[in-house]
Amino acid sequence: xxxxxxxxxxxxxxxxxxxxxxxxxxxxxxxxxxLGGQLSCAVAALLVQACYARLLGPAGRGQISLCLMxxxxxxxxxxxxxxxxxxxxxxxxxxxxxxWLPPIVSTAIIGxxxxxxxxxxxxxxxxxxxxxxMTSSMAVLAFTGIPLSIFLTYLMAILTGLERFxxxxxxxxxxxxxxxxxxxxxxxxxxxxxxxxxxxxxIGTLIxxxxxxxxxxxxxxxAWNPKTALRKLYSVLNLGLRGQLGNxxxxxxxxxxxxxxxxxxxxxxxxxxxxxxxVAEGLWQIPHAAALALIPRTARTxxxxxxxxxxxxxxxxxxxxxxxxxxxxxxxxxxxxxVFGARFAPSVPxxxxxxxxxxxxxxxxxxxxxxxxxxxxxxxxxxxxxxxxVTVSLDLLLIPRMGINGAALASTVAYSVQTALLAFFLKxxxxxxxxxxxxxxxGELEAYQIAWARFKARLLRNTTPERRRALG
Numbered sequence: 481x482x483x484x485x486x487x488x489x490x491x492x493x494x495x496x497x498x499x500x501x502x503x504x505x506x507x508x509x510x511x512x513x514x515l516g517g518q519l520s521c522a523v524a525a526l527l528v529q530a531c532y533a534r535l536l537g538p539a540g541r542g543q544i545s546l547c548l549m550x551x552x553x554x555x556x557x558x559x560x561x562x563x564x565x566x567x568x569x570x571x572x573x574x575x576x577x578x579x580w581l582p583p584i585v586s587t588a589i590i591g592x593x594x595x596x597x598x599x600x601x602x603x604x605x606x607x608x609x610x611x612x613x614m615t616s617s618m619a620v621l622a623f624t625g626i627p628l629s630i631f632l633t634y635l636m637a638i639l640t641g642l643e644r645f646x647x648x649x650x651x652x653x654x655x656x657x658x659x660x661x662x663x664x665x666x667x668x669x670x671x672x673x674x675x676x677x678x679x680x681x682x683i684g685t686l687i688x689x690x691x692x693x694x695x696x697x698x699x700x701x702x703a704w705n706p707k708t709a710l711r712k713l714y715s716v717l718n719l720g721l722r723g724q725l726g727n728x729x730x731x732x733x734x735x736x737x738x739x740x741x742x743x744x745x746x747x748x749x750x751x752x753x754x755x756x757x758x759v760a761e762g763l764w765q766i767p768h769a770a771a772l773a774l775i776p777r778t779a780r781t782x783x784x785x786x787x788x789x790x791x792x793x794x795x796x797x798x799x800x801x802x803x804x805x806x807x808x809x810x811x812x813x814x815x816x817x818x819v820f821g822a823r824f825a826p827s828v829p830x831x832x833x834x835x836x837x838x839x840x841x842x843x844x845x846x847x848x849x850x851x852x853x854x855x856x857x858x859x860x861x862x863x864x865x866x867x868x869x870v871t872v873s874l875d876l877l878l879i880p881r882m883g884i885n886g887a888a889l890a891s892t893v894a895y896s897v898q899t900a901l902l903a904f905f906l907k908x909x910x911x912x913x914x915x916x917x918x919x920x921x922x923g924e925l926e927a928y929q930i931a932w933a934r935f936k937a938r939l940l941r942n943t944t945p946e947r948r949r950a951l952g
Contacts (some may be wrong), residue, residue, distance in 0.1 A: 489847055499867035520649070522765055524656030526819065528681070529758055531663055533751075533820040535672040539613075542747030543674040545754040546614045547622050549735050554626035555633055556728050558595025562587040563637035564852065568719070570641025571776035577699070578706045583712040587720070588634055599623050609848070610739040613747040617675045625682050628735050632689040638696055651692050659684030719855070727862025729868045733894055736868075737887035740875045742868020745883065753884040756830025757891075759812060760838045763804050767797045767842035771849035773873060778853025787910045790850045795920045801842035805835050830888045837892030840899040843918075847902040851909075867898035 532541050562584045567930050569580050603611060603619045614622075630656075639648040662680030670676040693700065742750045778786050812831050816824055848860045871894040878886030907917050 489678065506607070519765060520653045521656050522762060524653060524660060528656060528660050528663065529755070530819050531660065532677060533755060533824060535667065536674055536677065536751075538748040538751035538823055539746070540674045540677075540751070542742070542750030542752075543613050543615075543618065544678055545738055545750050546742060546747070547612060547618050547674075547678050549738050550603075550611070550614070550619075550622045550628055551625045552735070553731060554595045554599055554622070555629045556731050557795065558591035558593075558626060559630050559720075559724065560587050560589065560591040560717060561635060561724030561727070562716055563633050563720075564724070565720045566634055566637040567641040567718050567775060567850075568779055568855065570638055571643070571779050579711050579901060581700075583710065583716050584634070586635065586710060586713055586840070587716050588630055592630050595626050595630070596623060599626060612741040613742065613750075615675060618678055621678050621682055622850065623673070623686065628682070628685055628689060629849070632685060632692065635689065635692040635696060638699060639692075640772060641776060642699075643773075647695060649687060651695070653689035655684055657684075658687050662687075697800060715893040726857060726864040729861065729864035730898075733864060733867050733871050733891075733898065736871055737875050737879065737891060740879050741884060741887055744880055749884055752824060752826045753830055753887055755816070755824050756827035756888065757834060759816065759827070760808070760831045760834045763801055763808065763835075763838045763842060765847065766800050766804075767845045770797055774846060774849040775853045778850050779855075782854065786853070787912065788852075790846070790906075791910070791912060791917050794846050795918065797842055797846050798918060799920050801839045805839045809835055829885050833885050833888035834891050837888075837895030840892075841895040844895070844899045844902050847899075847906045850906060851902075854909075858910070859909070860902065863898050863901040863905065866901060867894050869892040870897050 529541075532544050536544065565580075565587075566584050569584075570577070599619075602608065603614070603622075629807050636648060636652070639645075639651070662683035663677050664680065666676040666680035666683070667673075670679075700843045713801065719866065738750055738754065741753050774790065774793060781789070809832060816828050816831075820827070848857075851857060851859050871890060874890035874893055875887060878890050880886075882889065903917070907914065910917070
């Protein structure tokens with residue numbers, strides 16, 4: 481672990497030219513590209529959510545949440561893990577894509593058909609109580625949005641495998657901006673209703689998918705070949721489904737509480753809970769960016785220091801998540817009513833209850849990324865299913881008694897259990913000590929102190945004498 485500790489300062493402060501970047505600096509370059517895009521997307525997404533909240537109120541916001549969750553489930557069920565296989569194979573063997581790209585396209589077609597049929601059965605035949613409040617028009621939009629979102633997910637997976645993170649971030653930002661513009665146009669034409677707001681969101685997704693496909697048109701030239709389409713279909717499903725089953729369990733860990741809240745209460749409580757969860761999950765911006773950049777890097781460097789580097793990333797993520805969580809807990813009582821309106825003040829306790837869990841799950845995201853890069857997603861799946869048992873049990877126990885705060889508490893416990901299990905699995909896989917795995921070193925803390933000192937010095941050079949004295 482000495483290499484990781486010694487290199488901790490360079491990952492934060494060192495600048496390298498594109499031709500001479502070290503592995504750490506190369507990862508940092510990708511991380512900053514992803515993070516810059518994600519932060520921009522987070523701001524745009526916040527504007528979208530504020531529009532939902534201001535225009536529709538808690539009840540309408542709850543209806544939108546149900547639609548988004550239904551679409552997300554359809555993407556997971558219909559994606560069949562093809563996006564994971566696409567990322568790994570693009571990173572490892574981009575030159576052989578004519579052999580494995582057609583079967584992945586076949587996977588997308590089969591999965592989209594399966595998922596769409598499943599949604600028709602669930603909404604129109606089963607009509608469960610946990611979907612009450614979702615109108616038929618919104619269900620139709622969710623039906624059309626499932627294959628569209630699968631298509632966009634696969635395209636983004638290609639960009640991840642190619643490590644074209646700047647382009648990926650830019651397109652993700654355009655998706656949010658186009659969605660915001662679509663919402664504004666739909667509301668202007670058809671009025672402020674949940675159906676029209678969701679339609680605008682879908683329009684943005686469609687345009688973004690078409691633009692992304694245009695950027696990747698040369699890569700997709702061999703995307704369909706009937707002679708090879710089924711040749712490696714089993715390999716795609718075998719690799720993808722090993723991780724996808726865990727992704728489905730993780731989805732229910734994250735989102736089952738939305739449906740349970742709707743079952744026991746109504747869409748107003750769903751809307752209040754969804755805003756609280758949305759804000760708390762803002763902590764995942766840096767961990768998610770780190771995880772996204774880590775998958776292809778780990779896949780390429782399994783025998784070139786991947787273990788030490790993953791531990792380094794985990795330690796930094798723990799530090800950043802804890803500091804960010806404290807700041808969020810202090811700011812949300814003022815920020816939530818300001819951004820979303822006074823009607824969403826009950827979302828603040830939700831944030832406080834769920835924050836410890838979101839901090840813990842920040843670590844899980846990095847661990848799952850490393851395991852995915854090692855082609856060992858089954859560990860993540862096992863932990864996700866074990867955590868799901870905790871989620872289901874506590875949701876049914878706490879939500880009827882504590883309402884949306886009980887849902888948040890259940891999530892915190894389930895997230896913590898999942899993180900503990902994943903940490904145990906990866907620690908044994910990497911064969912490192914708990915200290916080197918989780919505890920930042922003094923040298924790493926000093927790196928942040930140096931970075932802050934340099935930032936403050938640069939800031940002081942551009943301020944007045946009075947402002948300098950205020951900054952110390």
